[in-house]
Amino acid sequence: QQPVQSPQAVILREGEDAVINCSSSKALYSVHWYRQKHGEAPVFLMILLKGGEQKGHDKISASFNEKKQQSSLYLTASQLSYSGTYFCGTSKTSYDKVIFGPGTSLSVIP
Amino acid sequence: NAGVTQTPKFQVLKTGQSMTLQCAQDMNHEYMSWYRQDPGMGLRLIHYSVGAGITDQGEVPNGYNVSRSTTEDFPLRLLSAAPSQTSVYFCASSLYSGAPSYNEQFFGPGTRLTVL
Numbered sequence: 001q002q003p004v005q006s007p008q009a010v011i012l013r014e015g016e017d018a019v020i021n022c023s024s025s026k027a028l029y030s031v032h033w034y035r036q037k038h039g040e041a042p043v044f045l046m047i048l049l050k051g052g053e054q055k056g057h058d059k060i061s062a063s064f065n066e067k068k069q070q071s072s073l074y075l076t077a078s079q080l081s082y083s084g085t086y087f088c089g090t091s092k093t094s095y096d097k098v099i100f101g102p103g104t105s106l107s108v109i110p
Numbered sequence: 111n112a113g114v115t116q117t118p119k120f121q122v123l124k125t126g127q128s129m130t131l132q133c134a135q136d137m138n139h140e141y142m143s144w145y146r147q148d149p150g151m152g153l154r155l156i157h158y159s160v161g162a163g164i165t166d167q168g169e170v171p172n173g174y175n176v177s178r179s180t181t182e183d184f185p186l187r188l189l190s191a192a193p194s195q196t197s198v199y200f201c202a203s204s205l206y207s208g209a210p211s212y213n214e215q216f217f218g219p220g221t222r223l224t225v226l
Contacts, residue, residue: 002152002169030212041200041217042153049212087152094212097143097168102152 001026003090005101012078012108020104022088023070031064031071032089032098035082042087045073078108111136114218116201122224123191131186131221133201140206142184143215146170146197153200159184160206191225198222 003024012018022031029050034042046057048064048071059076075082085105089098117132135142143158155168159178173195175187184203188195199221204213 002154032214034215041219042215043217044214047212047214089153097155097158097166098215099155099169100145100153102150 002099003088003101005086005088005104007104008102009105010107012082012106014080014108014110015077018075018078018106020073020075020086020088020106021070022072022090022101023068024090026069026092028064028066028069028071028090029093029096030091030098031062032091033062033071033073034087034089034100035084036087036103037084045086075106078106080108080110082106083108113137114201114203114216116199116218116221118221119219120222122226123188124226125192127191128187128189129191131188131199131201131223133184133186133218134182135184135203135216136182137203137216138181139203139216140181141213141215142178142201142203143168144174144176144184144186145200145202146195147200147220148197156186156199193225196223196225 006021031048033045036042062073064071085103087100087103089100091098114135140161144156145153154170157176159165201218202215204215
């Protein structure tokens, strides 16, 4: 069952912050975040596991609320290079396949 | 390392034709998967494999066949192409270690397929 992502699209000016949400109606074990630039393959950002800590590197971080079955990706002080489509993928158990959401298009403008 | 490679990059087929999309990885990854990407639909899982000789269906398996005879290769076959299969196809691989949820997936560059 595909997770739900919101918003579908967002436009930011350089330096602004954004939050992308990913939610599921099922209990989750893991949440995966990927970014895809136009015409390229998706690239891994981070994985959050049930019971694990909030992850982050540079100005991109994410949280995982197991009780609410949702995750949020935080982009702070956005840069032009952050533009792309962000996908979350979820799994219900440790050995389950990962199912991706429809994506959130993020555009950062000068 | 070449990572995950896919051939061809572009392909045009007529309805009813068959073809095989090739995928190979040189990272000794156990887990491999095929996705199709359509506008507004995200990445939808077609088939996946947790090792040589083991495959399983994903979200949208109809019209596609796979096999995994070696660790390195995971070809995707379209038996009788239909216009609804026009899409961008991505192959991905990851370490399995019994838990695909733990590992990042490395994606190939994709194959853009058009079925007329």
